Amino acid sequence: MAASVRCFLRSGKNALSALGRRGFHKSAPAAVQMMVRDALNQAMDEELERDERVFLLGEEVAQYDGAYKVSRGLWKKYGDKRIIDTPITEMGFAGIAVGAAMAGLRPICEFMTFNFSMQAIDQIINSAAKTYYMSAGFQSVPIVFRGPNGASAGVAAQHSQCFAAWYAHCPGLKVVSPWNAEDAKGLLKSAIRDDNPVVFLENELMYGVPFEMSEESQSKDFTIPIGKAKVERQGTHVSLVSHSRYVSHCLDAAVVLAKEGIECEVINLRTIRPLDVECIETSVMKTNHLVTVEGGWPQFGVGAEICARIMEGPAFNYLDAPATRVTGVDIPMPYAKILEDNSLPQIKDIIFSVKKTLNV
């Protein structure tokens, strides 16, 4: 993780002030650094201020400042009406959030981790996702379900599952998976402004990672469109497609591979559903090789879907080798560090898979 931090801090720049461009300065304007959790906080703060129908509910979001401090300061600023601490009753409060959305409010429902969303999954799928369709466009459900998803560090099997594939399976839901701070802010603002149910998958290990925020991203109206992927690094030999934390791993692997003359194109999906297949296809048609990287389990996962879609589309004819998936190991998450480290994709796994795919 330290490596990824080094990658993204531009050395020698003033990290504190956000100044406009000045014509007579030759250097680029100073950029602001922000941790992912603060970007999320800022997004919610701005949207709470912008629209009084927006409110946040979940366990420990108010007086505790958020289990992971993502909602720090919000209760103090907005009070009991807008920031609501709930009892530990996911099915109940997720249902309450959906009902509130049906009746005209715009709730943000936080799950302490998405593992707990399983208790409420019926409300997310049957009450939220399907309702606009079942009512033939009469009843919309403008709600955001957000929280940390996937593996953390040492939290073992029941607290480490990735839910991207499960939620992305369902029509009527949008599923978003930001990587860096700018993603987090722009996508969360879009999700809150969206009139549909959005599952917003964060990552606990990314909360404390600082990233540079572009000037554009510091505006209160900065949003990133849902459904569009971003090419984080241009390349020519292989397309690395990933989401959330593993984008960092891909970029690190790309640096190592570049020393050997292999130029990786790294795509940050940003949204899982709807998937930006065109971005992937364009890349594959250029590089002729595809490797997907995710933290979730291999079977029926995000990578599996990408491979199937590439096969069904024009990019298949451009593949010089079968697509490869790099995924979490197909086991419940173990506890011991050595076991946990070897249950998730490492940079060396990505490098190995790229070389295998390129047959070098």
Added chain:
Amino acid sequence: MKNMLTIISNALCRITGRNVGAQTVSELLIDLSEYVNVTSPVSAPALAQAQAQRQPPKPPPVSTRAPAAQLVSAQTDQLDTPGTRVVVSRSFADFTSQATFDIKKCDVHRLEEGPPLKAELTRDQGLQYYRVMQTVRRMELKADQLYKQKIIRGFCHLYDGQEACAVGIEAAINPSDHLITAYRAHGYTYTRGIAIKEILAELTGRRGGVAKGKGGSMHMYAPHFYGGNGIVGAQIPLGAGIALACQYQGNNQVCVALYGDGAANQGQLFESFNMAALWKLPCIFTCENNQYGMGTSVERASASTDYYKRGDFIPGIRVDGMDVLCVREAFKFAAEHCRSGKGPIVIELKTYRYHGHSMSDPGVSYRTREEIQEVRSKSDPITMLKERMLSNNMASVEEFKEIDIAIRKEVEEAAQYATSDPEPPLEELCNHIFSNDSPLDVRGTNPWARLKSVS
């Protein structure tokens, strides 16, 4: 004139929130009649021999959102012969215009006092409640018929026997209040303002159905009516959430969240009770206890069958759900309780369903025909109201007969519509996935099938 009608119709579409534009004058009038509080300007009591037709007087609707269907026929009559009214063999002045009835005392839980022991009923109200209950009854029986003819398929959970609940509730709350229920929802869809023909057409899966054929029996919606929910118990947290929105918006509205005796044991109910009580949400949790959860009697499912007490720290009332006046008074009491900021309340309506759980359940394997017959003869909600009115000289036998005939005709016409309306067009298969979104591609059954979806 047509221009003005278009303008009014557009305004109405905005009010109703329905995406239906009036195409013809008569359709516009149907919309109009839903929203215009048509009181019957009864002209001087007419004498029998001066009239050309025999019709019962048309009473004002229960609420300003009386179901359109029953106003349609009156509206066209008005157009045909403006000014001619009332025609029964006895003149209007012969009937008692208002009476007070004793109603059963309700068992209460954590309440100093319960709903009143007397209920006032005007002649107009009585006829209206009768009309609505009878319409629901006939509509459900028509659905039974259509299901047996295989014109309705899938799930069909019928409400006959329980009419007093839906009608009593609607009589007590405002159109601006909110209501959500489970899958036995056709009656509520009607009382909350949807026309019979749209309900039946939804059951037969046609484009004229209230959900354009996409929802079916369990997924019908209307303004301030949130369905129709298929997952047992899931509607209760939703109802509490709607109540939260009422509190948040400070609009003094309440939410009635209904569930059955089967759902009463669901964990999510107790999660909702907890949060509703904690935050004092204006939610009326209502258990329609019809004695059986599918094929399981209450004694076999619940350790405690005092459903009105199951809210524990939430006050509760147990009500005779076969008496429309009892139901109405209880809900007036409950709505006042919620609106005054006291928090949620639980109401148990003791009621009975004549049909089985659904159309695939004959309903006699877990209860006797004698039991069903006994309820029908001793406690039928429609009969009870009729007898009350007759014995207090509030209406005549002929009047009720006329109403019955008119309703039968209406339901028959609605069924006609529901069986002849075309099915939804295939082009609309993928629409309504997302709200307010740009069009998207939807994968069909094979990779070359790229279907279109618009909001």
